[in-house]
Amino acid sequence: MGKIDGESSEMASTNPSSGSNDEDKPQPNARRGPQIQLAPEALDNDGIALSILLTEALAPHGPVMGVAVDQVVVEVAVEQLEAAAFTLRNNPELNFNYFRCLATVDYQEYLELVYLLYSTEFRYQIMFKTNIEYTSGDIPTVTVPSLHKIWPAADWHERESHDLFGVLFSGHPNMEPLLLYEEFEGFPGLKSFPFNEYEDW
Amino acid sequence: MDQIPNSVEMMVNMGPQHPSTHGVFRMVLKIDGERIVDVEPHIGYLHRGSEKLTESETYSQVVTLFDRLDYVSNLNNELVFCMAVEKLMSVDVPERAQYLRIILCELNRIASHLLFYGTYGLDAGAITPIMYSFRERERIQNLFESVTGARMMHNFIRIGGLKEDVPSDFNYRVQELLGKLSVAINECDTLLSQNEIFLSRTKGVGVIDSREALEIGMTGPPLRASGVIEDVRATDPYQLYDRFDFGIPIGSNGDAWDRYYVPLEEMRQSIIIIEQALQQIEEGPVVAQIRRITRPPKGAVFAHAENPRGDLGVYLVSDGTGKPYRVKVRPPSFCNLQALKPLLRDAYLADAVIILGSLDIIMGEVDR
Amino acid sequence: MEITNEQHALGAGNTPAPSLLHRVMPGVITAKTDQLIALARKSSLWPLQFGLACCAIEMMSTYMAHYDLDRLGVITLPSPRQSDVMIVAGTVVKKMAEPIKLLYEQMPDPKWVIAMGSCATNGGPYYRSYSVVMGVDKLIPVDIYIPGCPPRPEALMHGILELQDKIVKDAKASG
Numbered sequence: 001m002g003k004i005d006g007e008s009s010e011m012a013s014t015n016p017s018s019g020s021n022d023e024d025k026p027q028p029n030a031r032r033g034p035q036i037q038l039a040p041e042a043l044d045n046d047g048i049a050l051s052i053l054l055t056e057a058l059a060p061h062g063p064v065m066g067v068a069v070d071q072v073v074v075e076v077a078v079e080q081l082e083a084a085a086f087t088l089r090n091n092p093e094l095n096f097n098y099f100r101c102l103a104t105v106d107y108q109e110y111l112e113l114v115y116l117l118y119s120t121e122f123r124y125q126i127m128f129k130t131n132i133e134y135t136s137g138d139i140p141t142v143t144v145p146s147l148h149k150i151w152p153a154a155d156w157h158e159r160e161s162h163d164l165f166g167v168l169f170s171g172h173p174n175m176e177p178l179l180l181y182e183e184f185e186g187f188p189g190l191k192s193f194p195f196n197e198y199e200d201w
Numbered sequence: 202m203d204q205i206p207n208s209v210e211m212m213v214n215m216g217p218q219h220p221s222t223h224g225v226f227r228m229v230l231k232i233d234g235e236r237i238v239d240v241e242p243h244i245g246y247l248h249r250g251s252e253k254l255t256e257s258e259t260y261s262q263v264v265t266l267f268d269r270l271d272y273v274s275n276l277n278n279e280l281v282f283c284m285a286v287e288k289l290m291s292v293d294v295p296e297r298a299q300y301l302r303i304i305l306c307e308l309n310r311i312a313s314h315l316l317f318y319g320t321y322g323l324d325a326g327a328i329t330p331i332m333y334s335f336r337e338r339e340r341i342q343n344l345f346e347s348v349t350g351a352r353m354m355h356n357f358i359r360i361g362g363l364k365e366d367v368p369s370d371f372n373y374r375v376q377e378l379l380g381k382l383s384v385a386i387n388e389c390d391t392l393l394s395q396n397e398i399f400l401s402r403t404k405g406v407g408v409i410d411s412r413e414a415l416e417i418g419m420t421g422p423p424l425r426a427s428g429v430i431e432d433v434r435a436t437d438p439y440q441l442y443d444r445f446d447f448g449i450p451i452g453s454n455g456d457a458w459d460r461y462y463v464p465l466e467e468m469r470q471s472i473i474i475i476e477q478a479l480q481q482i483e484e485g486p487v488v489a490q491i492r493r494i495t496r497p498p499k500g501a502v503f504a505h506a507e508n509p510r511g512d513l514g515v516y517l518v519s520d521g522t523g524k525p526y527r528v529k530v531r532p533p534s535f536c537n538l539q540a541l542k543p544l545l546r547d548a549y550l551a552d553a554v555i556i557l558g559s560l561d562i563i564m565g566e567v568d569r
Numbered sequence: 570m571e572i573t574n575e576q577h578a579l580g581a582g583n584t585p586a587p588s589l590l591h592r593v594m595p596g597v598i599t600a601k602t603d604q605l606i607a608l609a610r611k612s613s614l615w616p617l618q619f620g621l622a623c624c625a626i627e628m629m630s631t632y633m634a635h636y637d638l639d640r641l642g643v644i645t646l647p648s649p650r651q652s653d654v655m656i657v658a659g660t661v662v663k664k665m666a667e668p669i670k671l672l673y674e675q676m677p678d679p680k681w682v683i684a685m686g687s688c689a690t691n692g693g694p695y696y697r698s699y700s701v702v703m704g705v706d707k708l709i710p711v712d713i714y715i716p717g718c719p720p721r722p723e724a725l726m727h728g729i730l731e732l733q734d735k736i737v738k739d740a741k742a743s744g
Binding site for chain 2: 617619620621622623627633634635647659665668672697701719
Binding site: 038040042068069070071097098099100101103104105106114116120123125127151152153155156177178179180181188189191193 | 244245248250252253256288289291415416417418429431436437498499500501502503512514516518526527529531535536538539568569
């Protein structure tokens with residue numbers, strides 16, 4: 001039974017630094033809201049070993065390692081994306097042959113693409129991330145290389161990401177709208193999409 | 202294929218309203234005589250914007266949205282989301298709650314597979330199996346109604362445990378139900394599995410081998426029917442599944458019959474799991490001591506579980522407030538539906554319905 | 570030969586009111602044509618198989634053995650040309666609005682629409698979503714609304730019985 005309270009002493013390793021906290025703190029005057037904490041990192045031994053293995057294997061691509069509660073996170077730049085994905089798939093010690101999902105998160109200054117990968121042979125799970133910047137207005141114009149040649153399962157996930165967020169993928173065979181109807185304007189996944197707007201029929 | 206002079210490829214539209222498309226799904230088939238040359242699936246006819254809606258609802262309200270994703274296995278969906286939030290908040294769910302969650306989720310798995318069995322029989326042309334399977338579903342839904350208060354959208358599995366404890370005659374009722382269900386599953390098996398017509402319609406139809414199934418991203422019973430041993434309950438056990446001793450049915454041929462028979466066997470294994478859980482369960486609290494207003498710490502988490510249709514994953518990004526920042530659902534039916542293109546290539550037109558039915562898709566999940 | 574009232578007035582069960590016509594032609598029902606036709610129509614409503622989302626599962630449960638709808642004369646059909654009721658069960662998404670209108674127009678008159686569930690009534694739990702039509706009555710005229718998420722099979726049966734009452738009432742009113 002865990003009691004999550006404002007300050008708890010066992011979260012020593014993830015003591016929130018004041019920089020990221022101050023702008024996020026909810027500030028109604030009458031009550032003291034709890035401080036925003038960072039999620040605890042609970043990587044077990046297999047995860048730590050995987051983390052070291054990935055750092056070595058992806059060294060030429062400059063990975064930034066991280067942890068998301070209990071999964072290893074690898075972040076690369078967009079230019080290195082295709083090469084790093086190739087390594088992840090074909091390195092015999094990693095063999096990430098199963099593409100789970102592509103999640104797109106809108107952080108309002110940049111978009112984050114999270115590829116969730118899985119290796120059926122070694123039972124490794126990782127989150128493979130990359131950031132793409134908005135360059136003009138709020139529509140991203142950075143083109144991400146499509147990974148569907150490496151993992152054919154990425155096909156519809158990339159189509160959906162394009163449909164809902166406007167991410168451009170190069171080299172994808174078919175970019176037609178998947179979930180939305182043809183005349184839909186705008187990208188509903190983005191935070192800037194007006195939420196309560198409703199077109200009357 | 203020989204080119205018959207003056208033959209034209211025809212486009213056949215199996216539109217959004219069709220008795221066998223399992224929801225609103227549209228396929229445009231390009232056929233040459235009786236053979237299918239290509240298929241273009243069109244989805245999105247049930248895209249309700251659940252993921253965007255979660256950004257404006259509190260965590261407990263999001264649980265009700267998850268109920269409606271894969272609308273035949275409601276409790277399993279709720280469980281995945283609650284697991285994600287509990288992982289982020291490092292909540293220890295009490296053991297009684299975990300056992301009860303497992304019992305309810307396995308019962309829901311049986312109900313979901315019964316629905317698949319019934320509708321698959323209907324696709325193949327058999328009208329009796331659906332009557333039998335829905336009779337059994339009524340029994341399970343009756344039990345759910347006495348426990349959770351609703352037949353379908355239960356909203357029972359909450360963050361930190363369950364909504365409330367089960368009634369006092371729960372053990373007895375479940376034991377009774379399991380007895381009837383075993384008899385019923387054997388009955389359903391006898392009805393359809395070795396039926397000559399059903400065998401000739403499904404054996405050898407829609408074969409996909411294990412390498413291609415993994416490549417295209419299949420999951421759940423269709424993947425196991427192709428011979429791949431992947432079951433989240435065994436490879437990445439969650440919620441006390443490592444305390445149970447159960448089998449995982451694996452198919453050998455990867456054809457439609459295997460994809461039909463694997464869920465049938467899984468129902469039997471679910472009964473075994475529930476019996477073991479009933480023996481191991483003890484008294485105790487059913488909800489963890491957490492705040493009523495959930496405010497998880499900032500961060501991202503991925504949680505997944507074995508739904509009746511496959512591996513449902515939730516990628517949750519929280520920014521520390523009471524509403525999630527981003528919830529991304531990885532629906533198993535969406536990934537299985539991608540396999541439709543390779544499966545339908547060079548198949549007969551009459552097999553299109555059988556192959557589509559064997560993938561066991563629910564459109565609420567595909568479109569979200 | 571004289572047909573006396575007593576022969577018809579005394580009998581088991583309901584005895585018909587003795588009228589002139591009954592003395593001449595016993596055993597004949599008379600009613601307005603409209604009412605007879607309404608009786609025929611309401612007793613054999615054939616809905617279009619149109620399950621969109623979760624309410625479709627409850628609709629299927631209602632058709633099946635436990636809460637049988639066949640005893641009300643309701644048989645489900647896949648083709649719109651042969652059906653007279655459309656039970657819209659589930660969320661109506663803007664992408665699906667065109668097909669729904671097409672299907673409604675393909676159904677022959679007289680036709681009725683039952684909006685089952687809160688999604689078809691007013692958008693339901695997806696009330697402010699960007700891609701959901703807030704209720705199917707923005708597209709087609711609806712006769713009966715059944716609330717619930719999803720409505721119980723008994724609620725759907727009650728809705729169909731209400732529709733039957735409505736058919737009878739409409740026939741009486743127009744006659």
